Amino acid sequence: MTTPPSPPVADSPPRDQVLGPRAAAVLVFGSSAAVLVVEIVALRLLAPYLGLTLETSTMVIGIALTAIALGSWLGGRAADQVDPHRLIGPALGVSGVVVALTPLLLRTTAEWAAPLLLLVAAGTLLVPGALLSAVTPLVTKLRLTTLAETGTVVGRLSGVGTFGAIVGTVLTGFVLISRLPVSSILIGLGTLLVLGSALVGWQARRLRRAPAVALATVVAGSLATAFAPGGCDAETRYHCAQVVADPDRATGRTLVLDGLRHSYVDVGDPAHLKFAYVRAIASVVDTAFPAGEPLAAHHIGGGGLTFPRYLATARPGTRSLVSEIDGGVVRIDREQLGLGASAGIDVRVEDARLGLKRLDTDSRDLVVGDAFGGVSVPWHLTTSEALSEVRRVLKDDGLYVANLIDHGELAFARAEAATLTRVFAHVALIGAPADIGLDPAATPVGGNLLVVASGRPVDAPAIQKALDARETGWRIATGDTVTAWTGDAPVLTDDHAPVDQLLQPHRTRTVR
Template identity: 75%
Template structure:
């Protein structure tokens, strides 16, 4: 009877080809997981060169999705033309070799040919991502034997692939990144993919490229040892290095993702090297009586330069620090002398959540110095976040924040406007051209320091402190600050396009 049976879709039964349902599920699960591992680790590799911005994340996600779409489409098309048993092994093996070579290729390109970094970065995601995504249609083709089971097979393998992608995401984000260097993750993944390629070929026969690809994985491992851009420590969020002074002093610079974040003189915590730190210290010195102990909260740790300074100049001060990256805290303890610093407590937590845990009116001082690359995390910039800062400050309390911006200063203007919505008094410290006090010069951008309080601070005394510390910075407030802020938008939890407002930044200039 016509229609009583379905015509065959494949000429041979996969079980006889050495690829049963369990093996098929393993291949789809593993290849899908590997795509997400590559995507997440690519963000880590690119952070020192492109920053941890929304644009960078969007770029990497977009390229990964393109690779998945292209690989799935092309893999399905080729599977209809060529026996899939001849394709799975090469797809796994070549992607494994590409993944293993990625760390050295990307870091070398960033240092020696930065103009083509985006192209090379795209290829290091596209090539293995497309090859790995093609594995699912290859396996699906092999598992289909009749139209009657099409829905079951496709649905099952699609579900397995999704679970694999989830597993790869969770494993990388919660386990691997915090325990294994980025280069180690990719080298290990590359080796696993080449091993998987050899295993598939052993099951299906017909291809002998695994030894050559194994040599490429080994070459990738050797290349990582000589490639530039290495880290002393790879934390959950940063590629971190500590650079010691070469002049015989005990000064050390904390470098995160290629940017100088903090300078610490372990022997002399009152030695403040960076201008923005001297500006913050000047404001605090003026705002509170000399030597008076404070209860302070710090958003972001860096090298804990300000908490150390307060402990040294205001004995009895208690500084509580919210730092999201436990690796940075470990560096402070192991390499920057934190263990010997009384009065400084650090919590590994998100800064916004840390604020919520503080009692109302419990702090004299809040210092904002949290950064992802050169960007303040957006949720620490909004009207709602500033309302929480104001809540934890007492009536005489002061909020001091470090900002970085360039060009038109759109982000800095928006943040100053946001603070003006929350506090009665706001002042801005920075280079004269950057804060609108030198109309003859073009703003160069860099660090700015903003002060906010519900009581006035003696800004003339702050200016004198800035002059004594030879910063070259000026203070602007009131009628001078209003035109600089202009019609800048307020940042809110509902709309805070911080990464879009920030102007282009050159890593060579440092912080």
């Protein structure tokens, strides 16, 4: 007895129109990888405006998953109603154009029409994500010829698509972003998608003018991106970075990270401190330790290395170890901000929490925390566990000084101060009187403020005198004032540190 042949799939394409296995795998692999590349790079594009926060990440991931679901569903329906050969090329081409124009669209919107940023961001993620996700069901329809191979074809293409997504994720996170500007990644990806559209059209003998028009659009968008607002001198792993010369001081330079004035460096006079919060840190340190005495210091966050340079000048022989997670910023320090001429400064490209663990117990006179930005805060550096590591590496009379940025009700700053009081015996606040509870009638303005923590008492009168001498306009609060100011603020722990939520209601693009 012979087995009858399997019946053909209803409405399946003729054999001469069935897509080859290699071409099918390439299309599914490439489109799936492209979706993840766009998703990860979008986080980098939005970070300067929305912060690299839990909310931003959740939004981008949610939109990407919505696009994948929508594209898979609609792509499957379309494949049953229209010849998939007619749809794959346009899906790739339109996706390529939108992807290539994404840097221009997002940066222009952020600068000129900020309230529309979320809407534009959603569109630039949703459109290419849905179109690229539609490629898999379209290709699947072209590969199916009999019911007997349905499971094999669907399973194989599903696996290929998943593998493509994995490769896109790993390639972007470990290779592309570390070597290329995000705008170049998206423009290059968009170009590849448009070329893929043209190739599909040529193979299907449906090559028309559309791919040429799409490619011309990509080229024009690429040129426009170079002149779009919000551009960078350099795109590092974590920041959009610029170095701006001070028109009033020949040797003055401002390091701008993600639109924030992060550090001011006078390459000719490191003792010149422009930002008020840096002058306040200097006031605390110069009061706590004898003048000119060299220190063993650790700096959490580097930026332009303003304070390590100051210590090297004001206290010759000081050894400053800096944990800076962004190697691109360190490169800028060396190439544009004269780091090579600074003695006694050792910069390690590392996560500061891991860097703390490598330090010996009782090995530092001073730890300076300056890794918190106005739109992005590494929460794992704010917890009681992280601060216990700071306490461990400090000597008995050592000092921890941290720069915080917060606004509105200062919920994050209060929580961080409350956390410090659980770890250190003595905690002080330094900032504008309205912000630290010394002027209850005034509404807090927010911005920069310092927390000072130590195992020894803080000499508040001496520090206030130094603050006045440096014309900071800031005051210092200790004791019951700090307790009343923190109130019932939560203590941050590794298990529960809702830093993004504490900052979110009043997150803004702060000028430090």
